Amino acid sequence: MSLLPLPQALEQMLQQLPTPNEFEQISLDQATNRILAEDIFSPINVPHFDNSAMDGYAVNLQNFSINQPLVVIGKAFAGNPFTDEIGEGQCVRIMTGAAIPKGADAVIMQEETSLNNDGTVCFTRQPKLFENIRKQGEDIQQGQLVLGKGSKLDVTTLPLLASLGIAQIQVYPRIKVAILSTGDELVSVGNPLKSGQIYDTNRFAVRLMLEKLNCEITDYGILPDDPTQFENAFINSQQNADVLITSGGVSVGEADFTKEVLEKRGQIGFWKIAMKPGKPFAFGQLNSDTDNKTWFFGLPGNPVSALVTFYQLVQPALMKLAGYSPEKIANFSPNLTAYTVTSLKKAVGRQDFQRGFYRINPQGELEVKPIGNQGSHIFSAFNESNCFIVLEQERSNVAQGEKVTIQPFNFLLK
Secondary structure (H helix, E strand, O other): OOOEOHHHHHHHHHHHOOOOOOOEEEEHHHOOOOEEOOOEEOOOOEOOOOEEOOOEEEEOHHHOOOOOOEEEEEEEEOOEOOOOEOOOOEEEEEOOOOEOOEOOOEEEEHHHEEEOOOOEEEEOOOOOOOOOEEOOOOOEOOOOEEEOOOOEOOOOOHHHHHHOOOOEEEEOOOOEEEEEEEOOOEEOOOOOOOOOOEEOHHHHHHHHHHHHOOOEEEEEEEEOOOHHHHHHHHHHHHHHOOEEEEEOOOOOOOOHHHHHHHHHHEEEEEEEEOEEOOOEEEEEEEOOOOOOOEEEEEEOOOHHHHHHHHHHHHHHHHHHHHOOOHHHHHOOOOOEEEEEOOOEOOOOOOEEEEEEEEEEOOOOOEEEEEOOOOOOOOHHHHHHOOEEEEEOOOOOOEOOOOEEEEEEOOHHHO
């Protein structure tokens, strides 16, 4: 079987996966990390009225002269406006956020004024028209699209909706994901190791990433090399989950029953991806008697391979199932260009994702260096990395100082 280029594999998956067609209405305070299922148009102008950007004095420039003291006829506070109109020779003391009084068309900051003994105010500079005035609708205009369907609701978007007085919104349902690991050699964290056993870090890492993606998780734990238990887990997943993610059992030479059960319970493609680490990968759909499909992702068993394939393939797939907009899916991990400070080993034939650390050097340029051993079993290198160094499929060894593509880790690995 020839190796499938990563972009082609991702495209094939995304073409098959549906976008959600159901939604639920919830209150704004319940919406953290949910995905918006509607376009939001502003019901109001922001600011709602012209207001002052400074503490100072509101003046009318038609009746203003830098040499003429003005009489202070009142004060305007945020939430307590001055309701009369400014006349000739007059000004109003005004605080930040207060509504601009009638007749005023500029605010002079208090640092550019002096208060006379008779209560009048003198000014040290001629202001410009509308200076220090926040105009109505300057930030957001009534009827303007402020947040598009498929946006993530978080600390940058929820306060925006709150500022518009929006209390209820429509969101897509959370994805229900079942996870399991296979292999008699695996032991759950917290239990003692016997000879030939290793701890199951893959399922632990997958669960942590799924939590960051705000999925509802069912953990079936570690299944022994037993086809009956394996098939039962699949049946349960078909009934209760939108997605099943397994770790192990998709490589050449692993237990034969794995592939047999997968093919019996669904339409699964066993792919060899042209990526390193993470060549073995399985994707498909479990049979179901309902209209709701259960999608399957089979990750390789090596810890680094499992994490990289999840990041590069499963993450954008889950984003589509969750309802993210196509633009956000396409840019789930944007690429940058950096200079490598060391040489890099690379064999032609697979797209390589090396763990690296990037920074801005004293010359203001992005530079990157590989971190640790790049073996697919060396998980500790992630601890000091902040990006993937992405080397093209047909690229060979990279010399020091060459330009390379980097992917800064997104929220999933931070």
